[in-house]
Amino acid sequence: MSSLFDFENKTGRYTVMGNPINHSKSPFIHTCFAKQTNQNIEYTATQVDPGGFEQAVGNFQASGGKGLNITVPFKQEAWGLVDERSPRADIAGAVNTILFKPDNTLLGDNTDGVGLVRDLINNHQCGIENKRLLVLGAGGAVRGVLLPLLEQNPALITIANRTIDKAHILAQLYKQHGNILGSHYTDLAGQKFDLIINGTSASLNDQLPPLPDNILMENAWCYDMMYAKDPTVFLRWGIKQKATNTIDGLGMLVEQAAESFYLWRGVRPDTQEVIKAVREQM
Numbered sequence: 001m002s003s004l005f006d007f008e009n010k011t012g013r014y015t016v017m018g019n020p021i022n023h024s025k026s027p028f029i030h031t032c033f034a035k036q037t038n039q040n041i042e043y044t045a046t047q048v049d050p051g052g053f054e055q056a057v058g059n060f061q062a063s064g065g066k067g068l069n070i071t072v073p074f075k076q077e078a079w080g081l082v083d084e085r086s087p088r089a090d091i092a093g094a095v096n097t098i099l100f101k102p103d104n105t106l107l108g109d110n111t112d113g114v115g116l117v118r119d120l121i122n123n124h125q126c127g128i129e130n131k132r133l134l135v136l137g138a139g140g141a142v143r144g145v146l147l148p149l150l151e152q153n154p155a156l157i158t159i160a161n162r163t164i165d166k167a168h169i170l171a172q173l174y175k176q177h178g179n180i181l182g183s184h185y186t187d188l189a190g191q192k193f194d195l196i197i198n199g200t201s202a203s204l205n206d207q208l209p210p211l212p213d214n215i216l217m218e219n220a221w222c223y224d225m226m227y228a229k230d231p232t233v234f235l236r237w238g239i240k241q242k243a244t245n246t247i248d249g250l251g252m253l254v255e256q257a258a259e260s261f262y263l264w265r266g267v268r269p270d271t272q273e274v275i276k277a278v279r280e281q282m
């Protein structure tokens with residue numbers, strides 16, 4: 001009987017496709033996972049030109065590839081390309097992992113949200129259940145994580161975005177899965193949150209979303225989905241606002257990779273030592 005997993009003793013070939021791709025840490029992370037779990041895989045990075053994604057996936061499959069990761073700017077296109085999607089990828093409108101099934105059809109998943117949740121809960125012991133969450137941003141990065149966050153039963157998720165319509169559209173889309181609403185940044189004043197997750201791209205430009213002061217509960221957490229060698233401007237804001245814990249998204253990066261690896265290989269790597277290794281490289 002054919003299996004989803006490649007248990008033959010052949011090298012399983014995987015890649016990450018994106019543009020740009022040369023700074024991707026995925027080849028390093030998956031190579032660490034493979035060594036650790038004795039899996040025979042090769043994982044490369046593939047730069048794809050705009051308009052060339054579908055062809056690149058077809059070529060990789062035809063050449064014997066087993067699956068791939070997808071990063072900016074092709075996650076939405078990947079969603080449209082696959083034959084079948086996991087529920088979390090379906091609602092996110094974005095696919096970051098493809099598995100080529102034995103019948104040559106493409107299964108699409110999105111492992112970003114589970115990566116974030118595992119980093120928060122398993123690596124940092126940050127509870128989500130019954131907590132008041134504030135999620136900053138309403139773009140692709142946020143869409144990818146809302147369902148796994150809501151599955152942890154927070155008391156509330158407030159989505160704040162500069163362009164308020166996008167926050168309301170997301171709240172509407174996800175409201176069947178939990179208590180979620182959209183908000184202007186200015187309306188946050190006077191409210192209190194246990195955990196603020198920055199899913200905007202502002203940190204990339206060293207910018208801070210327009211957050212009012214004093215919106216953190218006691219023992220609050222600030223999590224930036226971006227990561228950098230030094231604390232991001234959002235995490236520096238959290239420290240000033242007396243957050244008890246400030247965390248960047250490096251653990252999420254490794255955890256989402258681990259979930260892809262599990263989908264492809266049926267084996268769960270130990271992420272702790274790989275998070276440490278990636279941190280040491282920075």
Ligand code: ATR
Nearest residue numbers: 137138139140141142162163200201202207208209
């Ligand atoms: P991604 O795929 O990384 O989410 P995106 O879809 O372009 O990228 O979304 C970027 C998000 O960051 C948006 O929510 C954007 O807010 P707007 O929708 O109002 O544009 C948010 N963003 C970017 N720079 C920001 C800044 N300086 N302050 C606040 N929000 C910012």
